[in-house]
Amino acid sequence: MSAEGVGTATSITPVVVRLKLSLLRNGLRQSAGRRAVYVVSLVVVLLLAATQLLGLIALRGNEHAASVTVILLAVMALGWAVMPLFFPSGDETLDPTRLVMLPLRPRPLVRALLAASLVGIGPLFTLSLLVGSVISLAHGGAAFVVSLVAVPLALLVCVALARAVAAANIRLLSSRKGRDLAVLSGLVIAVGAQLVNFGVQQIGSAGLGQLDPVADVLAWVPPASAVGAVDAVSEGSYGVAAAQLSLSAGALVLLLGAWSRTLTRLMTSPDGSTLQVDEPSGTRERTAGGLARLLPGGRTGTVMERSLRYAWRDPKTKAAWVTSLAIGLIVPVFNAMQGTGSIYFACFAAGMLGIQMYNQFGQDTSAFWMVAMTISSTRDAYVELRGRALALLVVSLPYATLVVVLTTALLDDWATLPEALGLSLALLGAMLAAGAWSSARFPYSIPQEGYKNVAPGQSGLATIAIFGGMVGAALLCSPVIAATIWLNVDSGGDRWTWLLLPAGAGYGALLTLLGLRLAAPRTARRLPEILAAVSKG
Numbered sequence: 331m332s333a334e335g336v337g338t339a340t341s342i343t344p345v346v347v348r349l350k351l352s353l354l355r356n357g358l359r360q361s362a363g364r365r366a367v368y369v370v371s372l373v374v375v376l377l378l379a380a381t382q383l384l385g386l387i388a389l390r391g392n393e394h395a396a397s398v399t400v401i402l403l404a405v406m407a408l409g410w411a412v413m414p415l416f417f418p419s420g421d422e423t424l425d426p427t428r429l430v431m432l433p434l435r436p437r438p439l440v441r442a443l444l445a446a447s448l449v450g451i452g453p454l455f456t457l458s459l460l461v462g463s464v465i466s467l468a469h470g471g472a473a474f475v476v477s478l479v480a481v482p483l484a485l486l487v488c489v490a491l492a493r494a495v496a497a498a499n500i501r502l503l504s505s506r507k508g509r510d511l512a513v514l515s516g517l518v519i520a521v522g523a524q525l526v527n528f529g530v531q532q533i534g535s536a537g538l539g540q541l542d543p544v545a546d547v548l549a550w551v552p553p554a555s556a557v558g559a560v561d562a563v564s565e566g567s568y569g570v571a572a573a574q575l576s577l578s579a580g581a582l583v584l585l586l587g588a589w590s591r592t593l594t595r596l597m598t599s600p601d602g603s604t605l606q607v608d609e610p611s612g613t614r615e616r617t618a619g620g621l622a623r624l625l626p627g628g629r630t631g632t633v634m635e636r637s638l639r640y641a642w643r644d645p646k647t648k649a650a651w652v653t654s655l656a657i658g659l660i661v662p663v664f665n666a667m668q669g670t671g672s673i674y675f676a677c678f679a680a681g682m683l684g685i686q687m688y689n690q691f692g693q694d695t696s697a698f699w700m701v702a703m704t705i706s707s708t709r710d711a712y713v714e715l716r717g718r719a720l721a722l723l724v725v726s727l728p729y730a731t732l733v734v735v736l737t738t739a740l741l742d743d744w745a746t747l748p749e750a751l752g753l754s755l756a757l758l759g760a761m762l763a764a765g766a767w768s769s770a771r772f773p774y775s776i777p778q779e780g781y782k783n784v785a786p787g788q789s790g791l792a793t794i795a796i797f798g799g800m801v802g803a804a805l806l807c808s809p810v811i812a813a814t815i816w817l818n819v820d821s822g823g824d825r826w827t828w829l830l831l832p833a834g835a836g837y838g839a840l841l842t843l844l845g846l847r848l849a850a851p852r853t854a855r856r857l858p859e860i861l862a863a864v865s866k867g
Contacts, residue, residue, distance in 0.1 A: 342434065346442035350449050375451050379458035386462030396561040397545035399463035403484065404554040406456055410488040411495050413452075436593040440586055447489045460484055463557050469564040476563045476571060480556040483578050487553035490585040497592040550574065552581035629710075633717025638724070640693065646776060647693055650686060651725075658682035659733055666740035673743050673750045679733035680754045681800075683726035684761020688799055689792070690718050690769040692776050692864045699865070702857050712850035715766050719842060722762065730754050749814050749827045752834025753807075759838025760806040761799075763845025768799035770853040775866040788866065806841055810834050 358365045386402075389395040447453070464477035549558030555574035562571035625631035641651045658679030665671025691698050705711050734754050738747045772795035774788040810833065817827050853860070 342438050343442040343445050346439075346446045347449060350446040354449075372451060375455050379455050382455075383458045383462040386459070386466045389466040392466075394541060395466045396549070396558070397541040399466060399557055400545045400549050400554045400561075401541055402459060403463060403557050404548045404551060406459055407488050407491060407553050410452070410456070410492040413492065434597075436590045436597065439593060440590050443493060444486070444489060444586075447493060448485070453485065453489065456485055456488055457481070460557070464560050467557065467561045467564060472568075473560050473564040476575070477560050479575065480560050480578075483575070483582065484553035484556040487556070487578055487582050487585065490582055490589060494585045494589040494592065497589055497596065550577065552578040629704075629713050630717045630720065633714055634721040634724070637718050637721035641721075641725075644693075654682040654686060655725075655729065658729070659736075662733060662737045663740065666737050671737070671741065673734075673737055673741055673746050674753065676730075676734040676737040676750055677754045677757050680726065680730040680758040681761060683722065683729065684758050684765060684803065685796070685800075686722055686726075687719065687762050687765025688768050688796055689772075689774060689776070690715070690765070691773045691860050692769075694864065695776060696865045699861055702861050705854060705857060708851045708854045711853040712846060715769075715846050715849055715853065719762050719766065719846060723758075726758060727755075730758055745824075746827070748829075748831035749817070749834075752830035752832070753810055753814055754834070755831075756810040756834035756838040756841075757803070757807050759841040760803040762838075763806060763841040764799040764803040766842075766845045766849040767852070768795045768802075770849045770856060770860070771795075772798075773860045773863040775864050788863075791863075810837055 358368055386399065389398060392398075460481045464474075464481060468474045468477050548554045549561075556578040559571040559574040559578075562568070562574060625634050640647045642648060658681075661678045662671060662675035665675050691701075694701060701714065705714060731751060731754075734747065734751045738744055738750065772791055774791045774795065810830070813833070814827075814830060817824070817830070
């Protein structure tokens with residue numbers, strides 16, 4: 331086939347759509363598990379779409395229907411923009427660099443990929459939202475006629491937005507940093523869920539009218555402006571409707587143009603892997619960075635630096651750390667902002683960060699054999715565990731303190747700060763002690779690729795290690811908990827609650843030392859078993 335023939339839209343569009351269907355079909359043929367997951371996902375999405383459609387139709391006639399639908403579509407568009415960044419492997423046709431060796435012109439390719447993008451669960455779900463929105467807003471024949479334009483226009487804007495973002499960042503998504511970004515998607519989902527929960531609670535207490543000012547602004551932001559045009563026609567504001575439709579149409583043209591220019595650049599310019607990098611005439615020796623200078627000398631400092639570098643560079647370790655930091659702050663702060671929280675929720679930060687001490691050797695994966703080669707005695711094992719605990723304390727100790735102080739400030743309950751901080755430090759020490767012992771007793775492997783955090787066949791072991799260790803940490807921390815309750819129940823105990831701060835800090839430090847001492851001999855004796863467990867899969 332000639333280049334001219336391939337470059338025509340009529341020949342390439344059906345081919346690319348069939349390619350999308352073939353990729354989907356062949357992917358489902360790979361395993362029964364993959365088919366089951368797809369079928370379950372499809373059923374869940376269809377149920378959500380049907381529920382959403384019925385809910386939006388039920389809003390018909392409600393005075394705040396326009397606000398709800400406009401905001402829903404704006405959130406949906408945001409999801410279309412960010413999802414390709416977090417799940418780049420979900421659609422093979424998202425990567426246009428796979429087609430660079432073919433004689434394809436960018437503009438016909440844009441049209442073909444746009445048509446292929448309309449095949450899938452995501453477009454179906456978005457279409458149901460759009461249909462429900464226009465049904466709830468359209469009143470009169472003119473509004474329904476406008477909706478026939480607004481629905482496909484808004485859907486195309488969402489799809490073009492996703493494609494333009496994916497194409498602009500495809501070099502990033504195919505690199506190690508892109509894989510890091512995909513692993514961190516769990517954090518965004520967790521944070522977003524808390525924000526949505528906070529917003530829903532605020533709306534529940536103040537009513538849907540609180541959405542009106544936000545919706546008035548978003549009604550002029552594409553593609554929500556397309557739905558806003560339907561509402562404007564229903565109210566007789568034809569000029570406003572025309573302006574809103576024009577904004578969505580203009581956004582579609584701009585997105586397609588940006589997408590086309592990105593495709594041209596990707597298909598005509600080399601990437602970094604094909605270019606020779608000129609070496610400077612003089613080689614520079616690497617020197618120890620600022621981090622190494624701040625850490626103690628000997629094996630302890632080396633272990634601390636290695637652990638901190640893993641937390642910064644390894645995608646899964648980084649995701650676990652960032653998730654713990656975010657959730658540990660969100661839970662107490664959001665509850666305090668809603669007026670339903672307690673200062674003791676601040677201990678959540680210490681608990682979340684203390685979990686990072688669990689399965690310390692499994693976090694090293696198969697590279698643990700290099701560490702195991704340096705452990706020949708109980709003393710070596712103790713110093714190794716101590717360095718890992720100190721590396722965690724470098725971050726967790728100031729962070730847990732900060733969360734307690736911030737929660738106290740939001741609740742304006744400064745009298746309980748010492749006891750809350752003391753309890754938090756005691757819990758952190760208990761988690762470190764239980765985590766050190768659990769790491770030696772119940773190690774398990776963490777797969778380097780994919781989104782699984784436990785190797786096949788080790789799920790039960792991971793459950794025992796984490797949840798059993800957390801129960802043990804709670805039991806270890808029970809004396810401080812009991813003392814806190816007793817001083818608050820006793821009528822004259824308020825004047826002694828400040829003692830819980832030094833008592834909790836000292837008790838936490840003691841627990842950490844005892845945990846390391848008990849875990850060290852077990853680690854030294856079980857090195858072969860630990861190495862075999864963490865290297866599995």
